[in-house]
Amino acid sequence: MKLKEGDMVLLFSADGTSFLTVISRKKLSTHLGELNLEDALEKSYGDFIETHKGEKLFLIKPPVGEFIRRLKRQTQIIFPKEAGYILMYLDIFPGAKVIECGTGSGSLTTVLAHFVGENGKVFSYERREEFASLAEENLKKWGIRERVEIKLKDIEDGFEEEGVDAVFLDLPNPWDYLKQVKKALLPGRHLGAICPTFNQLEKLVESLKKEGFIWIRAMELLKRDIRPSPGKIRPEDNMIAHTGFLVFATLINEK
Ligand SMILES: C[S@@+](CC[C@H](N)C(=O)[O-])C[C@H]1O[C@@H](n2cnc3c(N)ncnc32)[C@H](O)[C@@H]1O
Numbered sequence: 001m002k003l004k005e006g007d008m009v010l011l012f013s014a015d016g017t018s019f020l021t022v023i024s025r026k027k028l029s030t031h032l033g034e035l036n037l038e039d040a041l042e043k044s045y046g047d048f049i050e051t052h053k054g055e056k057l058f059l060i061k062p063p064v065g066e067f068i069r070r071l072k073r074q075t076q077i078i079f080p081k082e083a084g085y086i087l088m089y090l091d092i093f094p095g096a097k098v099i100e101c102g103t104g105s106g107s108l109t110t111v112l113a114h115f116v117g118e119n120g121k122v123f124s125y126e127r128r129e130e131f132a133s134l135a136e137e138n139l140k141k142w143g144i145r146e147r148v149e150i151k152l153k154d155i156e157d158g159f160e161e162e163g164v165d166a167v168f169l170d171l172p173n174p175w176d177y178l179k180q181v182k183k184a185l186l187p188g189r190h191l192g193a194i195c196p197t198f199n200q201l202e203k204l205v206e207s208l209k210k211e212g213f214i215w216i217r218a219m220e221l222l223k224r225d226i227r228p229s230p231g232k233i234r235p236e237d238n239m240i241a242h243t244g245f246l247v248f249a250t251l252i253n254e255k
Pocket residue numbers: 075076077078101102103104105106107108109125126127128131153154155156170171172
């Protein structure tokens with residue numbers, strides 16, 4: 001399929017650097033020289049374009065994980081390594097209805113909306129307007145704005161939906177909203193949360209037990225990148241040591 005104006009591309013050079021951009025009639029200045037983005041029109045993903053110095057940049061279809069890793073942000077965000085696991089253990093499927101709070105910069109919102117597909121819906125709660133607007137901007141860039149209802153509300157007052165397939169909480173005090181979650185989530189399905197500290201993790205786990213959730217799991221996911229240089233393959237020098245602890249729990253019928 002030919003690329004057109006507005007398509008997002010990851011421009012990837014032989015030296016391993018890359019730029020995430022949108023195809024337009026503009027020019028892009030890079031350390032490899034100036035690039036006419038309109039040269040990408042009528043090309044396909046997998047082709048290349050050249051800077052004025054003759055340096056090649058390959059046109060790659062960006063994975064959603066790379067989009068969120070580079071997301072414009074004003075809050076802490078959910079990163080790809082946690083987002084992937086969240087999708088698995090909240091059991092997100094095409095057509096699913098999912099609640100999350102808070103929206104923040106919209107990183108997890110983008111991933112959830114990407115995977116619930118055209119027939120699914122993400123109900124994303126955020127109490128601060130400036131973050132809701134940024135998330136909206138990010139969702140529009142990824143082209144899935146219509147799959148998300150952003151609700152400018154404090155979840156202290158509860159969720160407006162019932163019978164949803166999954167709930168995810170990314171806010172400082174998730175234990176305070178478990179009653180609201182129980183009203184919204186389908187029994188037999190799962191709640192997920194992320195806590196940056198052990199103290200928060202402990203409080204959440206205790207509250208989940210008190211509220212009758214079962215199958216409570218907590219974990220930290222560590223990712224170690226390997227430098228793929230033939231003949232000298234070894235781990236990268238630096239790694240991100242801590243993002244947050246993930247917690248999952250399952251709701252059951254109380255009677
Ligand atoms: C760490 S950020 C969420 C980041 C988001 N998951 C992402 O991936 O971009 C936490 C957000 O929760 C919002 N928040 C905190 N408590 C809230 C509440 N009671 N109701 C609604 N939003 C809340 C904050 O305003 C903040 O934007």
